[in-house]
Amino acid sequence: MKLVIDTDPGIDDAYAILLAFKSLEVEVVGLTTVFGNVPTPLATRNALFLLEMAGRGDVPVAEGAHGQLDDGEEKRIAHWVHGEDGMGNTNPPEPQGSPCGKRAAEFIVEQANKLKGELNILALGPLTNLAEAVRLDPAIKDKVKRVLVLGGAFKTNGNVHPAAEANIYGDPLAADVVFSSGMEIYTVGLDATHLCVMPEGDINSLRDSMGEFGSFLHSISGFYIDFHFKVWGQRMMHPHDAIALVALLRPDLFEWREGAVCVATDGLCKGMTVMDYGGKKMAWGEQMEPEESGPRGVGLPGGGGSQYNQDEAVRLRV
Amino acid sequence: MKLVIDTDPGIDDAYAILLAFKSLEVEVVGLTTVFGNVPTPLATRNALFLLEMAGRGDVPVAEGAHGQLDDGEEKRIAHWVHGEDGMGNTNPPEPQGSPCGKRAAEFIVEQANKLKGELNILALGPLTNLAEAVRLDPAIKDKVKRVLVLGGAFKTNGNVHPAAEANIYGDPLAADVVFSSGMEIYTVGLDATHLCVMPEGDINSLRDSMGEFGSFLHSISGFYIDFHFKVWGQRMMHPHDAIALVALLRPDLFEWREGAVCVATDGLCKGMTVMDYGGKKMAWGEQMEPEESGPRGVGLPGGGGSQYNQDEAVRLRV
Ligand SMILES: [Ca+2]
Numbered sequence: 001m002k003l004v005i006d007t008d009p010g011i012d013d014a015y016a017i018l019l020a021f022k023s024l025e026v027e028v029v030g031l032t033t034v035f036g037n038v039p040t041p042l043a044t045r046n047a048l049f050l051l052e053m054a055g056r057g058d059v060p061v062a063e064g065a066h067g068q069l070d071d072g073e074e075k076r077i078a079h080w081v082h083g084e085d086g087m088g089n090t091n092p093p094e095p096q097g098s099p100c101g102k103r104a105a106e107f108i109v110e111q112a113n114k115l116k117g118e119l120n121i122l123a124l125g126p127l128t129n130l131a132e133a134v135r136l137d138p139a140i141k142d143k144v145k146r147v148l149v150l151g152g153a154f155k156t157n158g159n160v161h162p163a164a165e166a167n168i169y170g171d172p173l174a175a176d177v178v179f180s181s182g183m184e185i186y187t188v189g190l191d192a193t194h195l196c197v198m199p200e201g202d203i204n205s206l207r208d209s210m211g212e213f214g215s216f217l218h219s220i221s222g223f224y225i226d227f228h229f230k231v232w233g234q235r236m237m238h239p240h241d242a243i244a245l246v247a248l249l250r251p252d253l254f255e256w257r258e259g260a261v262c263v264a265t266d267g268l269c270k271g272m273t274v275m276d277y278g279g280k281k282m283a284w285g286e287q288m289e290p291e292e293s294g295p296r297g298v299g300l301p302g303g304g305g306s307q308y309n310q311d312e313a314v315r316l317r318v
Numbered sequence: 319m320k321l322v323i324d325t326d327p328g329i330d331d332a333y334a335i336l337l338a339f340k341s342l343e344v345e346v347v348g349l350t351t352v353f354g355n356v357p358t359p360l361a362t363r364n365a366l367f368l369l370e371m372a373g374r375g376d377v378p379v380a381e382g383a384h385g386q387l388d389d390g391e392e393k394r395i396a397h398w399v400h401g402e403d404g405m406g407n408t409n410p411p412e413p414q415g416s417p418c419g420k421r422a423a424e425f426i427v428e429q430a431n432k433l434k435g436e437l438n439i440l441a442l443g444p445l446t447n448l449a450e451a452v453r454l455d456p457a458i459k460d461k462v463k464r465v466l467v468l469g470g471a472f473k474t475n476g477n478v479h480p481a482a483e484a485n486i487y488g489d490p491l492a493a494d495v496v497f498s499s500g501m502e503i504y505t506v507g508l509d510a511t512h513l514c515v516m517p518e519g520d521i522n523s524l525r526d527s528m529g530e531f532g533s534f535l536h537s538i539s540g541f542y543i544d545f546h547f548k549v550w551g552q553r554m555m556h557p558h559d560a561i562a563l564v565a566l567l568r569p570d571l572f573e574w575r576e577g578a579v580c581v582a583t584d585g586l587c588k589g590m591t592v593m594d595y596g597g598k599k600m601a602w603g604e605q606m607e608p609e610e611s612g613p614r615g616v617g618l619p620g621g622g623g624s625q626y627n628q629d630e631a632v633r634l635r636v
């Protein structure tokens with residue numbers, strides 16, 4: 001499986017990236033970087049560091065957006081979750097390499113064209129780079145094999161506020177662009193990742209396992225576990241990004257629901273992923289009788305704006 | 319149980335109102351009317367008609383708001399669900415009585431004061447009248463025993479659009495006012511009512527049952543079943559409003575979750591009920607470290623606006 005990982009490393013990003021190198025079926029063709037857990041330049045630095053630590057300095061890194069789509073705002077850097085350095089304040093050494101010089105979106109489009117339908121994308125941060133790629137080449141929807149998005153909260157609370165999960169909240173407009181792009185998208189949200197608990201004892205076992213990356217992963221996890229303890233009251237962590245990779249490799253381990261998704265870009269629900277589960281043929285307002293509304297297209301208040309468009313094959317984990 | 323029913327009759331409202339008269343423990347102290355299934359004057363007319371048909375012309379009817387809180391807009395009259403007359407196009411006779419002359423909110427406040435903590439309110443339409451009552455007398459929160467709201471969609475799609483249920487969508491601001499009022503509120507949303515299916519055969523059995531209201535209820539249900547068939551593909555109905563009365567009388571038949579609720583008043587999620595299930599101590603933005611955020615108060619983007627305030631004891635069915 002040829003894979004680009006779009007990432008904001010990030011402690012759980014590190015788990016996912018290193019797990020990808022330990023997965024025999026995965027060929028990582030590049031990392032692209034984005035803001036979120038850390039600012040983008042630091043994400044790039046950490047991506048290079050992780051590659052070099054894994055002995056994979058040959059894998060290209062393409063730096064991506066420094067802020068959200070259109071307005072460029074860098075909204076929310078989760079330093080209190082991942083540390084000032086994104087690696088749990090362990091101060092990793094400066095990497096030797098440097099990014100490839102292409103912008104992330106450009107790199108993604110290039111790989112999609114080059115790999116002729118064989119490119120998979122694992123999106124582990126805000127979706128700005130993917131949205132830029134969609135705008136750069138809307139035909140990318142037919143060129144990418146599958147996108148696995150880590151993000152959203154469908155039938156559960158978010159983690160930024162009750163309606164929004166952090167990656168989607170990081171760039172709601174970009175997420176809306178991606179979810180309505182027509183790409184083959186699978187999404188793993190908090191509904192799934194909050195069910196996965198990695199107790200501190202398991203992370204200690206990882207350290208003691210003699211595995212290649214066990215000691216390193218243990219070293220960066222203490223800060224992350226401290227955060228989880230503060231907000232959940234348990235010494236454990238949710239390895240969100242690693243779960244997303246597992247979902248890409250082993251979708252059979254998950255239950256999936258199919259439907260259209262829109263993202264709220266402002267108001268109380270800013271960053272919320274709203275999915276139409278498709279049970280009802282909806283009518284809206286007095287102008288639209290049920291018989292007039294198509295079974296798979298639902299108009300929304302205000303008209304002309306966002307649409308819950310069920311025509312696109314968007315598949316999501318809920 | 320002393321009960322005011324706030325209602326927009328409405329076919330399922332008729333089920334709930336007549337069921338209340340057949341419930342030995344219920345003493346209906348009045349009906350208040352609101353727009354929703356029908357415009358408010360027609361809701362008043364239908365309320366009077368139903369009382370007289372039930373031989374209970376002694377029960378007062380107080381007409382309520384003709385449009386939503388503050389802007390007075392009458393947004394959405396569901397004639398395609400309940401018929402032009404709200405009674406499935408059966409053209410009920412003109413009632414003899416007339417409303418009591420008090421505005422609904424005024425009547426509710428008056429009853430709350432008079433009944434000294436014994437008043438229950440069953441809210442079967444948009445929450446405009448209750449919100450007006452809260453504004454008229456904010457101390458009503460300590461005077462009303464319990465409010466049972468029929469409305470919202472928590473872990474399921476709405477019925478107006480994927481994020482919003484019709485009663486809440488009918489006046490989102492009023493709903494937000496009510497949910498943050500501090501009243502003892504139980505809410506039955508589509509999560510519960512869409513699980514309750516009354517097949518056409520059961521409604522035919524009701525007609526044949528020799529019960530006092532069976533034939534009437536059957537007569538108004540045909541139109542409603544036709545609507546359900548159009549949008550759900552089955553000849554059945556969801557008796558939403560009657561389920562809400564059952565939940566008030568027999569809360570033990572339901573599972574309840576407790577938490578704070580806010581309502582989105584605009585944007586993609588307009589009319590959405592967002593509940594904080596309380597699992598996480600949340601932090602928002604760079605300014606707020608987890609240790610600084612109180613465990614039960616969560617600030618939202620934009621600040622100074624709506625708050626997910628968990629301090630109020632709001633209980634909801636999800
Ligand atoms: Ca990440």
Ligand SMILES: [Ca+2]
Binds near residue numbers: 325326330355
């Ligand atoms: Ca009603």
